[in-house]
Amino acid sequence: MAHLYITSIGAFTAKASGKAIAFAGNCIEEPIVLSDIMVSLTPGIYPQVTLPNTTLMASEPLDYPFLLLTHLVCADRQIHREESKLLHELADQTQVGKQTIQEMEKILTQEKTLLPVEDIAQQIPEEQQREAMQQLLALAYVDGLFSPLERQMIAQVAQIWRWDATEVEQMLTQAQTLQANRQKDRDSHTEKLSISAILLMGAESILSRTLIAKLATFAPETLGRRIVQLQRQILLAGPDYEEAVQRNSIIAGEDYRFTETALTDTESTLISLNQTLQLTLENLQQTINKQPTNPTTKELINHLNQTQKTLATEIGQELNYVRESLWAKQRALHHFSLACMGKTKVGKSTLHAIIIGEGWEAIGSGGQRTTRFNRVYDWKNIRIIDTPGIGAPGGKSEEEIVASVIEESDLICYVVTNDSIQETEFQFLQQLKAKAKPLLILLNLKYNLRDPRRLDYFLKNPDKLFTLEGSSGISGHIDRIHRYAQNHYANDYFDIIPVMLLAAQMAREPEHQTNREKLLKASRIQDFLDSIRESLVKHGAIRRSQTLLGSTVGAIERPYHWMSQKSQSYQQLSNTLTRQRETLQTQIKGACKDHLEFLQYQIASIFQDIFNSLPDFAESNWNFSQESLRQNWDYKLQALEIDDRLQHAYQTTVQNFNRDVEIALSELGTDLQLIAQMGGDNFRFFPSISDLYSDNAAQIGGSFLRLSQTVVTHFSPPVNKTVMMGAVVLNSILGVFTTREQKSHFAVQRLSKLLVPQIRESQRQITEQAADNFRGYYRHVAGKLMQYIEGLIQEFELISKQFHQPQQKLNDTINRLNVAYGKRIVDWCQGNYETLTEAGINKTITQVKREFGKQINIQTKFKVQSYLDSQEINRILQEDVSMHRLQ
Numbered sequence: 001m002a003h004l005y006i007t008s009i010g011a012f013t014a015k016a017s018g019k020a021i022a023f024a025g026n027c028i029e030e031p032i033v034l035s036d037i038m039v040s041l042t043p044g045i046y047p048q049v050t051l052p053n054t055t056l057m058a059s060e061p062l063d064y065p066f067l068l069l070t071h072l073v074c075a076d077r078q079i080h081r082e083e084s085k086l087l088h089e090l091a092d093q094t095q096v097g098k099q100t101i102q103e104m105e106k107i108l109t110q111e112k113t114l115l116p117v118e119d120i121a122q123q124i125p126e127e128q129q130r131e132a133m134q135q136l137l138a139l140a141y142v143d144g145l146f147s148p149l150e151r152q153m154i155a156q157v158a159q160i161w162r163w164d165a166t167e168v169e170q171m172l173t174q175a176q177t178l179q180a181n182r183q184k185d186r187d188s189h190t191e192k193l194s195i196s197a198i199l200l201m202g203a204e205s206i207l208s209r210t211l212i213a214k215l216a217t218f219a220p221e222t223l224g225r226r227i228v229q230l231q232r233q234i235l236l237a238g239p240d241y242e243e244a245v246q247r248n249s250i251i252a253g254e255d256y257r258f259t260e261t262a263l264t265d266t267e268s269t270l271i272s273l274n275q276t277l278q279l280t281l282e283n284l285q286q287t288i289n290k291q292p293t294n295p296t297t298k299e300l301i302n303h304l305n306q307t308q309k310t311l312a313t314e315i316g317q318e319l320n321y322v323r324e325s326l327w328a329k330q331r332a333l334h335h336f337s338l339a340c341m342g343k344t345k346v347g348k349s350t351l352h353a354i355i356i357g358e359g360w361e362a363i364g365s366g367g368q369r370t371t372r373f374n375r376v377y378d379w380k381n382i383r384i385i386d387t388p389g390i391g392a393p394g395g396k397s398e399e400e401i402v403a404s405v406i407e408e409s410d411l412i413c414y415v416v417t418n419d420s421i422q423e424t425e426f427q428f429l430q431q432l433k434a435k436a437k438p439l440l441i442l443l444n445l446k447y448n449l450r451d452p453r454r455l456d457y458f459l460k461n462p463d464k465l466f467t468l469e470g471s472s473g474i475s476g477h478i479d480r481i482h483r484y485a486q487n488h489y490a491n492d493y494f495d496i497i498p499v500m501l502l503a504a505q506m507a508r509e510p511e512h513q514t515n516r517e518k519l520l521k522a523s524r525i526q527d528f529l530d531s532i533r534e535s536l537v538k539h540g541a542i543r544r545s546q547t548l549l550g551s552t553v554g555a556i557e558r559p560y561h562w563m564s565q566k567s568q569s570y571q572q573l574s575n576t577l578t579r580q581r582e583t584l585q586t587q588i589k590g591a592c593k594d595h596l597e598f599l600q601y602q603i604a605s606i607f608q609d610i611f612n613s614l615p616d617f618a619e620s621n622w623n624f625s626q627e628s629l630r631q632n633w634d635y636k637l638q639a640l641e642i643d644d645r646l647q648h649a650y651q652t653t654v655q656n657f658n659r660d661v662e663i664a665l666s667e668l669g670t671d672l673q674l675i676a677q678m679g680g681d682n683f684r685f686f687p688s689i690s691d692l693y694s695d696n697a698a699q700i701g702g703s704f705l706r707l708s709q710t711v712v713t714h715f716s717p718p719v720n721k722t723v724m725m726g727a728v729v730l731n732s733i734l735g736v737f738t739t740r741e742q743k744s745h746f747a748v749q750r751l752s753k754l755l756v757p758q759i760r761e762s763q764r765q766i767t768e769q770a771a772d773n774f775r776g777y778y779r780h781v782a783g784k785l786m787q788y789i790e791g792l793i794q795e796f797e798l799i800s801k802q803f804h805q806p807q808q809k810l811n812d813t814i815n816r817l818n819v820a821y822g823k824r825i826v827d828w829c830q831g832n833y834e835t836l837t838e839a840g841i842n843k844t845i846t847q848v849k850r851e852f853g854k855q856i857n858i859q860t861k862f863k864v865q866s867y868l869d870s871q872e873i874n875r876i877l878q879e880d881v882s883m884h885r886l887q
Contacts, residue, residue: 001536006008008268018552019504022657026353027387028115030790035641036475046529059535059653060319061097061104062097062099062100062115062123063094063096063100064095064120064121065108065124065128065131065135066090066091066094066096066100066104066130066692067103067104067115067120068099068117068120068121068124068135068136069087069090069129069135069139069155069158069863070087070103070104070107070108071107071117071120071134071139071545072136072139072153072154072779073087073108073139073736074107074108074148074152074373075109075147075150075152076147076149076150076327076331077149077373077374077375078331078375078376078385078403079373079374079375080109080377080378081356081375081376083139083380084108084375086139087108088233089307091104092659094126106733107203111371112787115751117153117156117157117489118156118158118160120420120804121156121157121160121161122160126161127593128521129161129163133154133158133168133171133206134171135156135728136153136154136157137154137171138284140154141542142242145670146172147327147330147331148323148327149327154168155168160354162255164448166807169220171649173354177340183563188515189229213403218724222849232273232586233316237885238347240537241380241533241536241537243836244536244537245336245381245536245539245540246542247540247541247833248336248536248540248541248585249334251335251541251544251545251824251833251836252332252334252544252548253333254549254835255432255544255545255549255820255824255836256329256548258330258548258549258820259326259549259552259817260326260329262556262813263322263323263325263326263554263555263556264326265551265809265813266322266555266556266810267319267322267323267326269559269806269809269810269813270315270318270319270322270806271319272310272806273315273802273803273806274312274315274316274562276311276802277308277311277315277799278308278312280798280799281304281307281308281795281799281800282793282799284304284794284798285304288301288304288791289301292821292835298792299788300788300792300795301793303792303795304626304795307795307799311566312798314562314566316465318558318559318562320799321555321558321559322476322555322556322559324407325407325552325555327406327409328407328408329547329548330407331408331810332383332407332409332410332547332548333548335378335381335382335383335409335433336381336382336410336536336540336543337382337383337384337385337409337410337411337547338382338384338385338409338410338411338412338413338535339383339384339385339387339405339408339409339411339412339413340352340384340386340413340415341387341405341412341413341414341415342388342389342414342415343389343416346389346390346416346417346444346500347415347417347444347448347501347693348389349419350387350501350502350504351442351444351501352375352384353379353505353508354504354505354525355375355377355379355384355455355529356379356384367411373388374386374387374388374404382532383535385405385408385409386408387404387405391727399417403431406431406435406437406551407435407547407551407552407555408547409437410438410495410535410543410544410546410547411437411438411532412437412439412440413438413440413441413442414429414440414441414442415444416441416442416443416444416481417443417444417446418443418444418445418474418477419446420632421477421480421481421484425486426481426485426487429485435549435551435554435853437546437699438543438546438720438876438878439485439494439878440494440495440496440497440531440535440876441481441485441494441496441497442497442498442499443477443478443481443497443498443499444475444499444500444501445463445465445474445498445499445500446502447500447502449500449502449503449506449820452767453776458503458520458522459515459518460618462518462521462522465500466498466524474498478496478498481496482496492556493874493875495531495876497524497527497528498524499523499524499525499527499528500522500523500524501523501525502523503519503520503522503523504519504520504523504525506519507519507520507523510715512851518692533836538590539876541824541828541833542824542828542870542877543657545821545823545824545825546877548823549820549821549824550816550817552817553814553817553818553821553850553852554815554852554853556810557814557852559810560807560810560811563803563806563807564569564803564807566799566803567800567803567804567807568798568800569675569676570677570796570797570799570800571671571796571797571800572790573792574796574797574800576668576671576675577668577672577793578674578791578793580668580671581786581789581793584664584665584668584785584789585782585786587664588661588664588778588781588782588785589778589782591657591660591664591780592657592774592775592778593658593663594660594661594776595653595656595774596653596771596774596775596821598653598656598770599649599650599653599770600767600770600771602649602652603646603649603763603766603767603770604654604763604767606642606645606646606649607759607760609640610637610640610642610759611756611759611838613636613640614752614756614759615753616634616818617636617750618631618749618752618755620632643773646766647769650770650773650774652779654774655675657774657777657778657780657781661785665785668739698833707722814848815848818848818850818856819841819845819847819848820836820841821848821856822845822848822856822858823836823840823841823844823845824836825856825858825873825877825881826844826845826860826864826883827844827884829864829866829867829868829873829883830864830865830867831865831867835852843861843862844860845859845861846859846861847886854880855879855881856879856880856882856883857882858881858882858883858884859885859886860883860884860885860886861883861886863885864883864884864885872883
């Protein structure tokens, strides 16, 4: 058998007989069989032999620190273009292998087969871990913002490595100190190394040394300010633009302080609410536990536990939403952000290539790798967020895409094409409107300019395709957009900009250089870029306030409405139970009466069968001996199945009663379920009667069974005793009769007359006992059920009250944001700028009433002299705005 010796240096893959096995890392001596070939792994020995029909291929080990950096790039669920470029440049300069590149791409595109963080971190040796952590921190600080999601991943890695928490905190403290010092350096215009480069000073690996060199060019102060070579250098240049960028930055910083306070206060309110609810329910549970343990108390505790878990989960969801909103505001702080959205194949890739001047090679070639994450680009102080195409196979839903950008975008650009304008495309606008987000529609006109004849026709009269009227005009498309948008966006204040992206794309292609200027101008891409310029230069300040103040109200209104919904739902549950409790008692009492009457009827029927059998029994047994008479009477009762029939009658009555009670509970439970569902809950309000009262039903049923067995002892001894003790008298009496028929007739009459009173007495006793038992069962059921309902009422009342104070806190927070936003609107309308302070707000604003996403009414302390008319204000803010001096 052949042997293959593999060195512990590097990694190899052996293929034989259609099978393959890879060896990597420090191998140990262990024989592995491939088909009929034995492969032995011996440390330190190089491959010495070549096997027939076997291919030996060297495969480099994965660069795990590099892959960990790749995961960090994706940690905040956005892939920044600069970070992505940095990764690819690092990969090239550090010469990582093809397999590492493949794994990197899997992580960037979030393929299902990607290597998770846990697996990668576990592969990094202990002696390399500290440097790997420095690399992670360096990359995390490359954009000047260490996001909470990046912090979570770094904490996760430290936990996998079993680091002491203080080690990471020391490194974080060092990084935060460096960041603070770096801010001072920027303020004093002193140029120094970036934080990320300082973090890696002294590191020895090729990856770290390459990072130091690269990160110097990716310092926060240079992000978004590199010159992008576009066809039109006039696009976003000049002192007006630089002044607007500076002004917007100042305003954003002031607004963010209000926003951060509002969101952190909301977070604290939710955490406090969770703690209060937990304590309230625990105290209620302790009170219930003091009561005697029975199925009712157990069910109440089960319901309390279910309620507590449900509320904790929902509060956790609201907390995550608020935290994600805060993280989004942090990402949005330093840049005016434009989010591009649209269905697949509407031209978004072309649009981004036009704006950033890169990525032309991927358009139309399938080279554009897809990802579930948003791609982020910096372009002339504008942050462009490229969302995945809506409707892409395996991609995000419209809701997920909107949610991923809504909190951090200053303007939404929605791309549509003239060949596919359907109302379904505009349904997502409801979510934008619900967040008070301004909208811009980019209408990409699709026209096959690749046909030389059509291209010539287009270049002769490029404006013809943009004509509004006529058979080939685009007014129909624009009207349809307005109509669909009005249905889902509530107004049509937004701009619609028609462009031809293919013409702009062809302007970059070598074969069309002679017509380059014509194509670029004819594409009307300049109109779109000018609209962005207008948004930033003219309206950038108020757009920033919309994002950081105006739309943040929506992030807080969500938990506020959730609290309001919960409070109302639980109060309505309590009120409904209180109101319906008496009705339920009446229904149960009526069921008891009906089924008791039926039970008594069934017992009477059973005893009637006994009475009906007496003549035949007497006829057959009048001249039997005492022993024979007793035995025959036992046989007769058994033949009639008296015990089983009485027991069955009672059990059937209990079951039917339970059924009617459960029907009544089900009707009440349905009403409660509808109320709960409106509050977002899905409770099982009432357990089954058999679960709640099974122990008592068994006890009552058993006692009745024992009573029914007394039928034999009741009947047999009196009958035998009466007959046998009066045998002499009876025989002497019978002696006067001359024929057997006369004797038989008299004996049957006499025996029946002796037995009937005994049977009737037994019927009375059994009927009374059955009625007493059933009434006791009814009282038990009604009492425990009312006890259970009382516990639910108490629970719902307590829970409802716990929401009142947090609701008021969130309402106050919403009002503070609205008046701050109102102040910004007033200043903007007057063409003024004032530092945003509480004193300045109080001096200007009396109160603000707002229907979020639709209208805002600002009551001021003086008459506002606006340089904009009301229609223009509404168009820009895309809300109906009114300003009045409070008289």
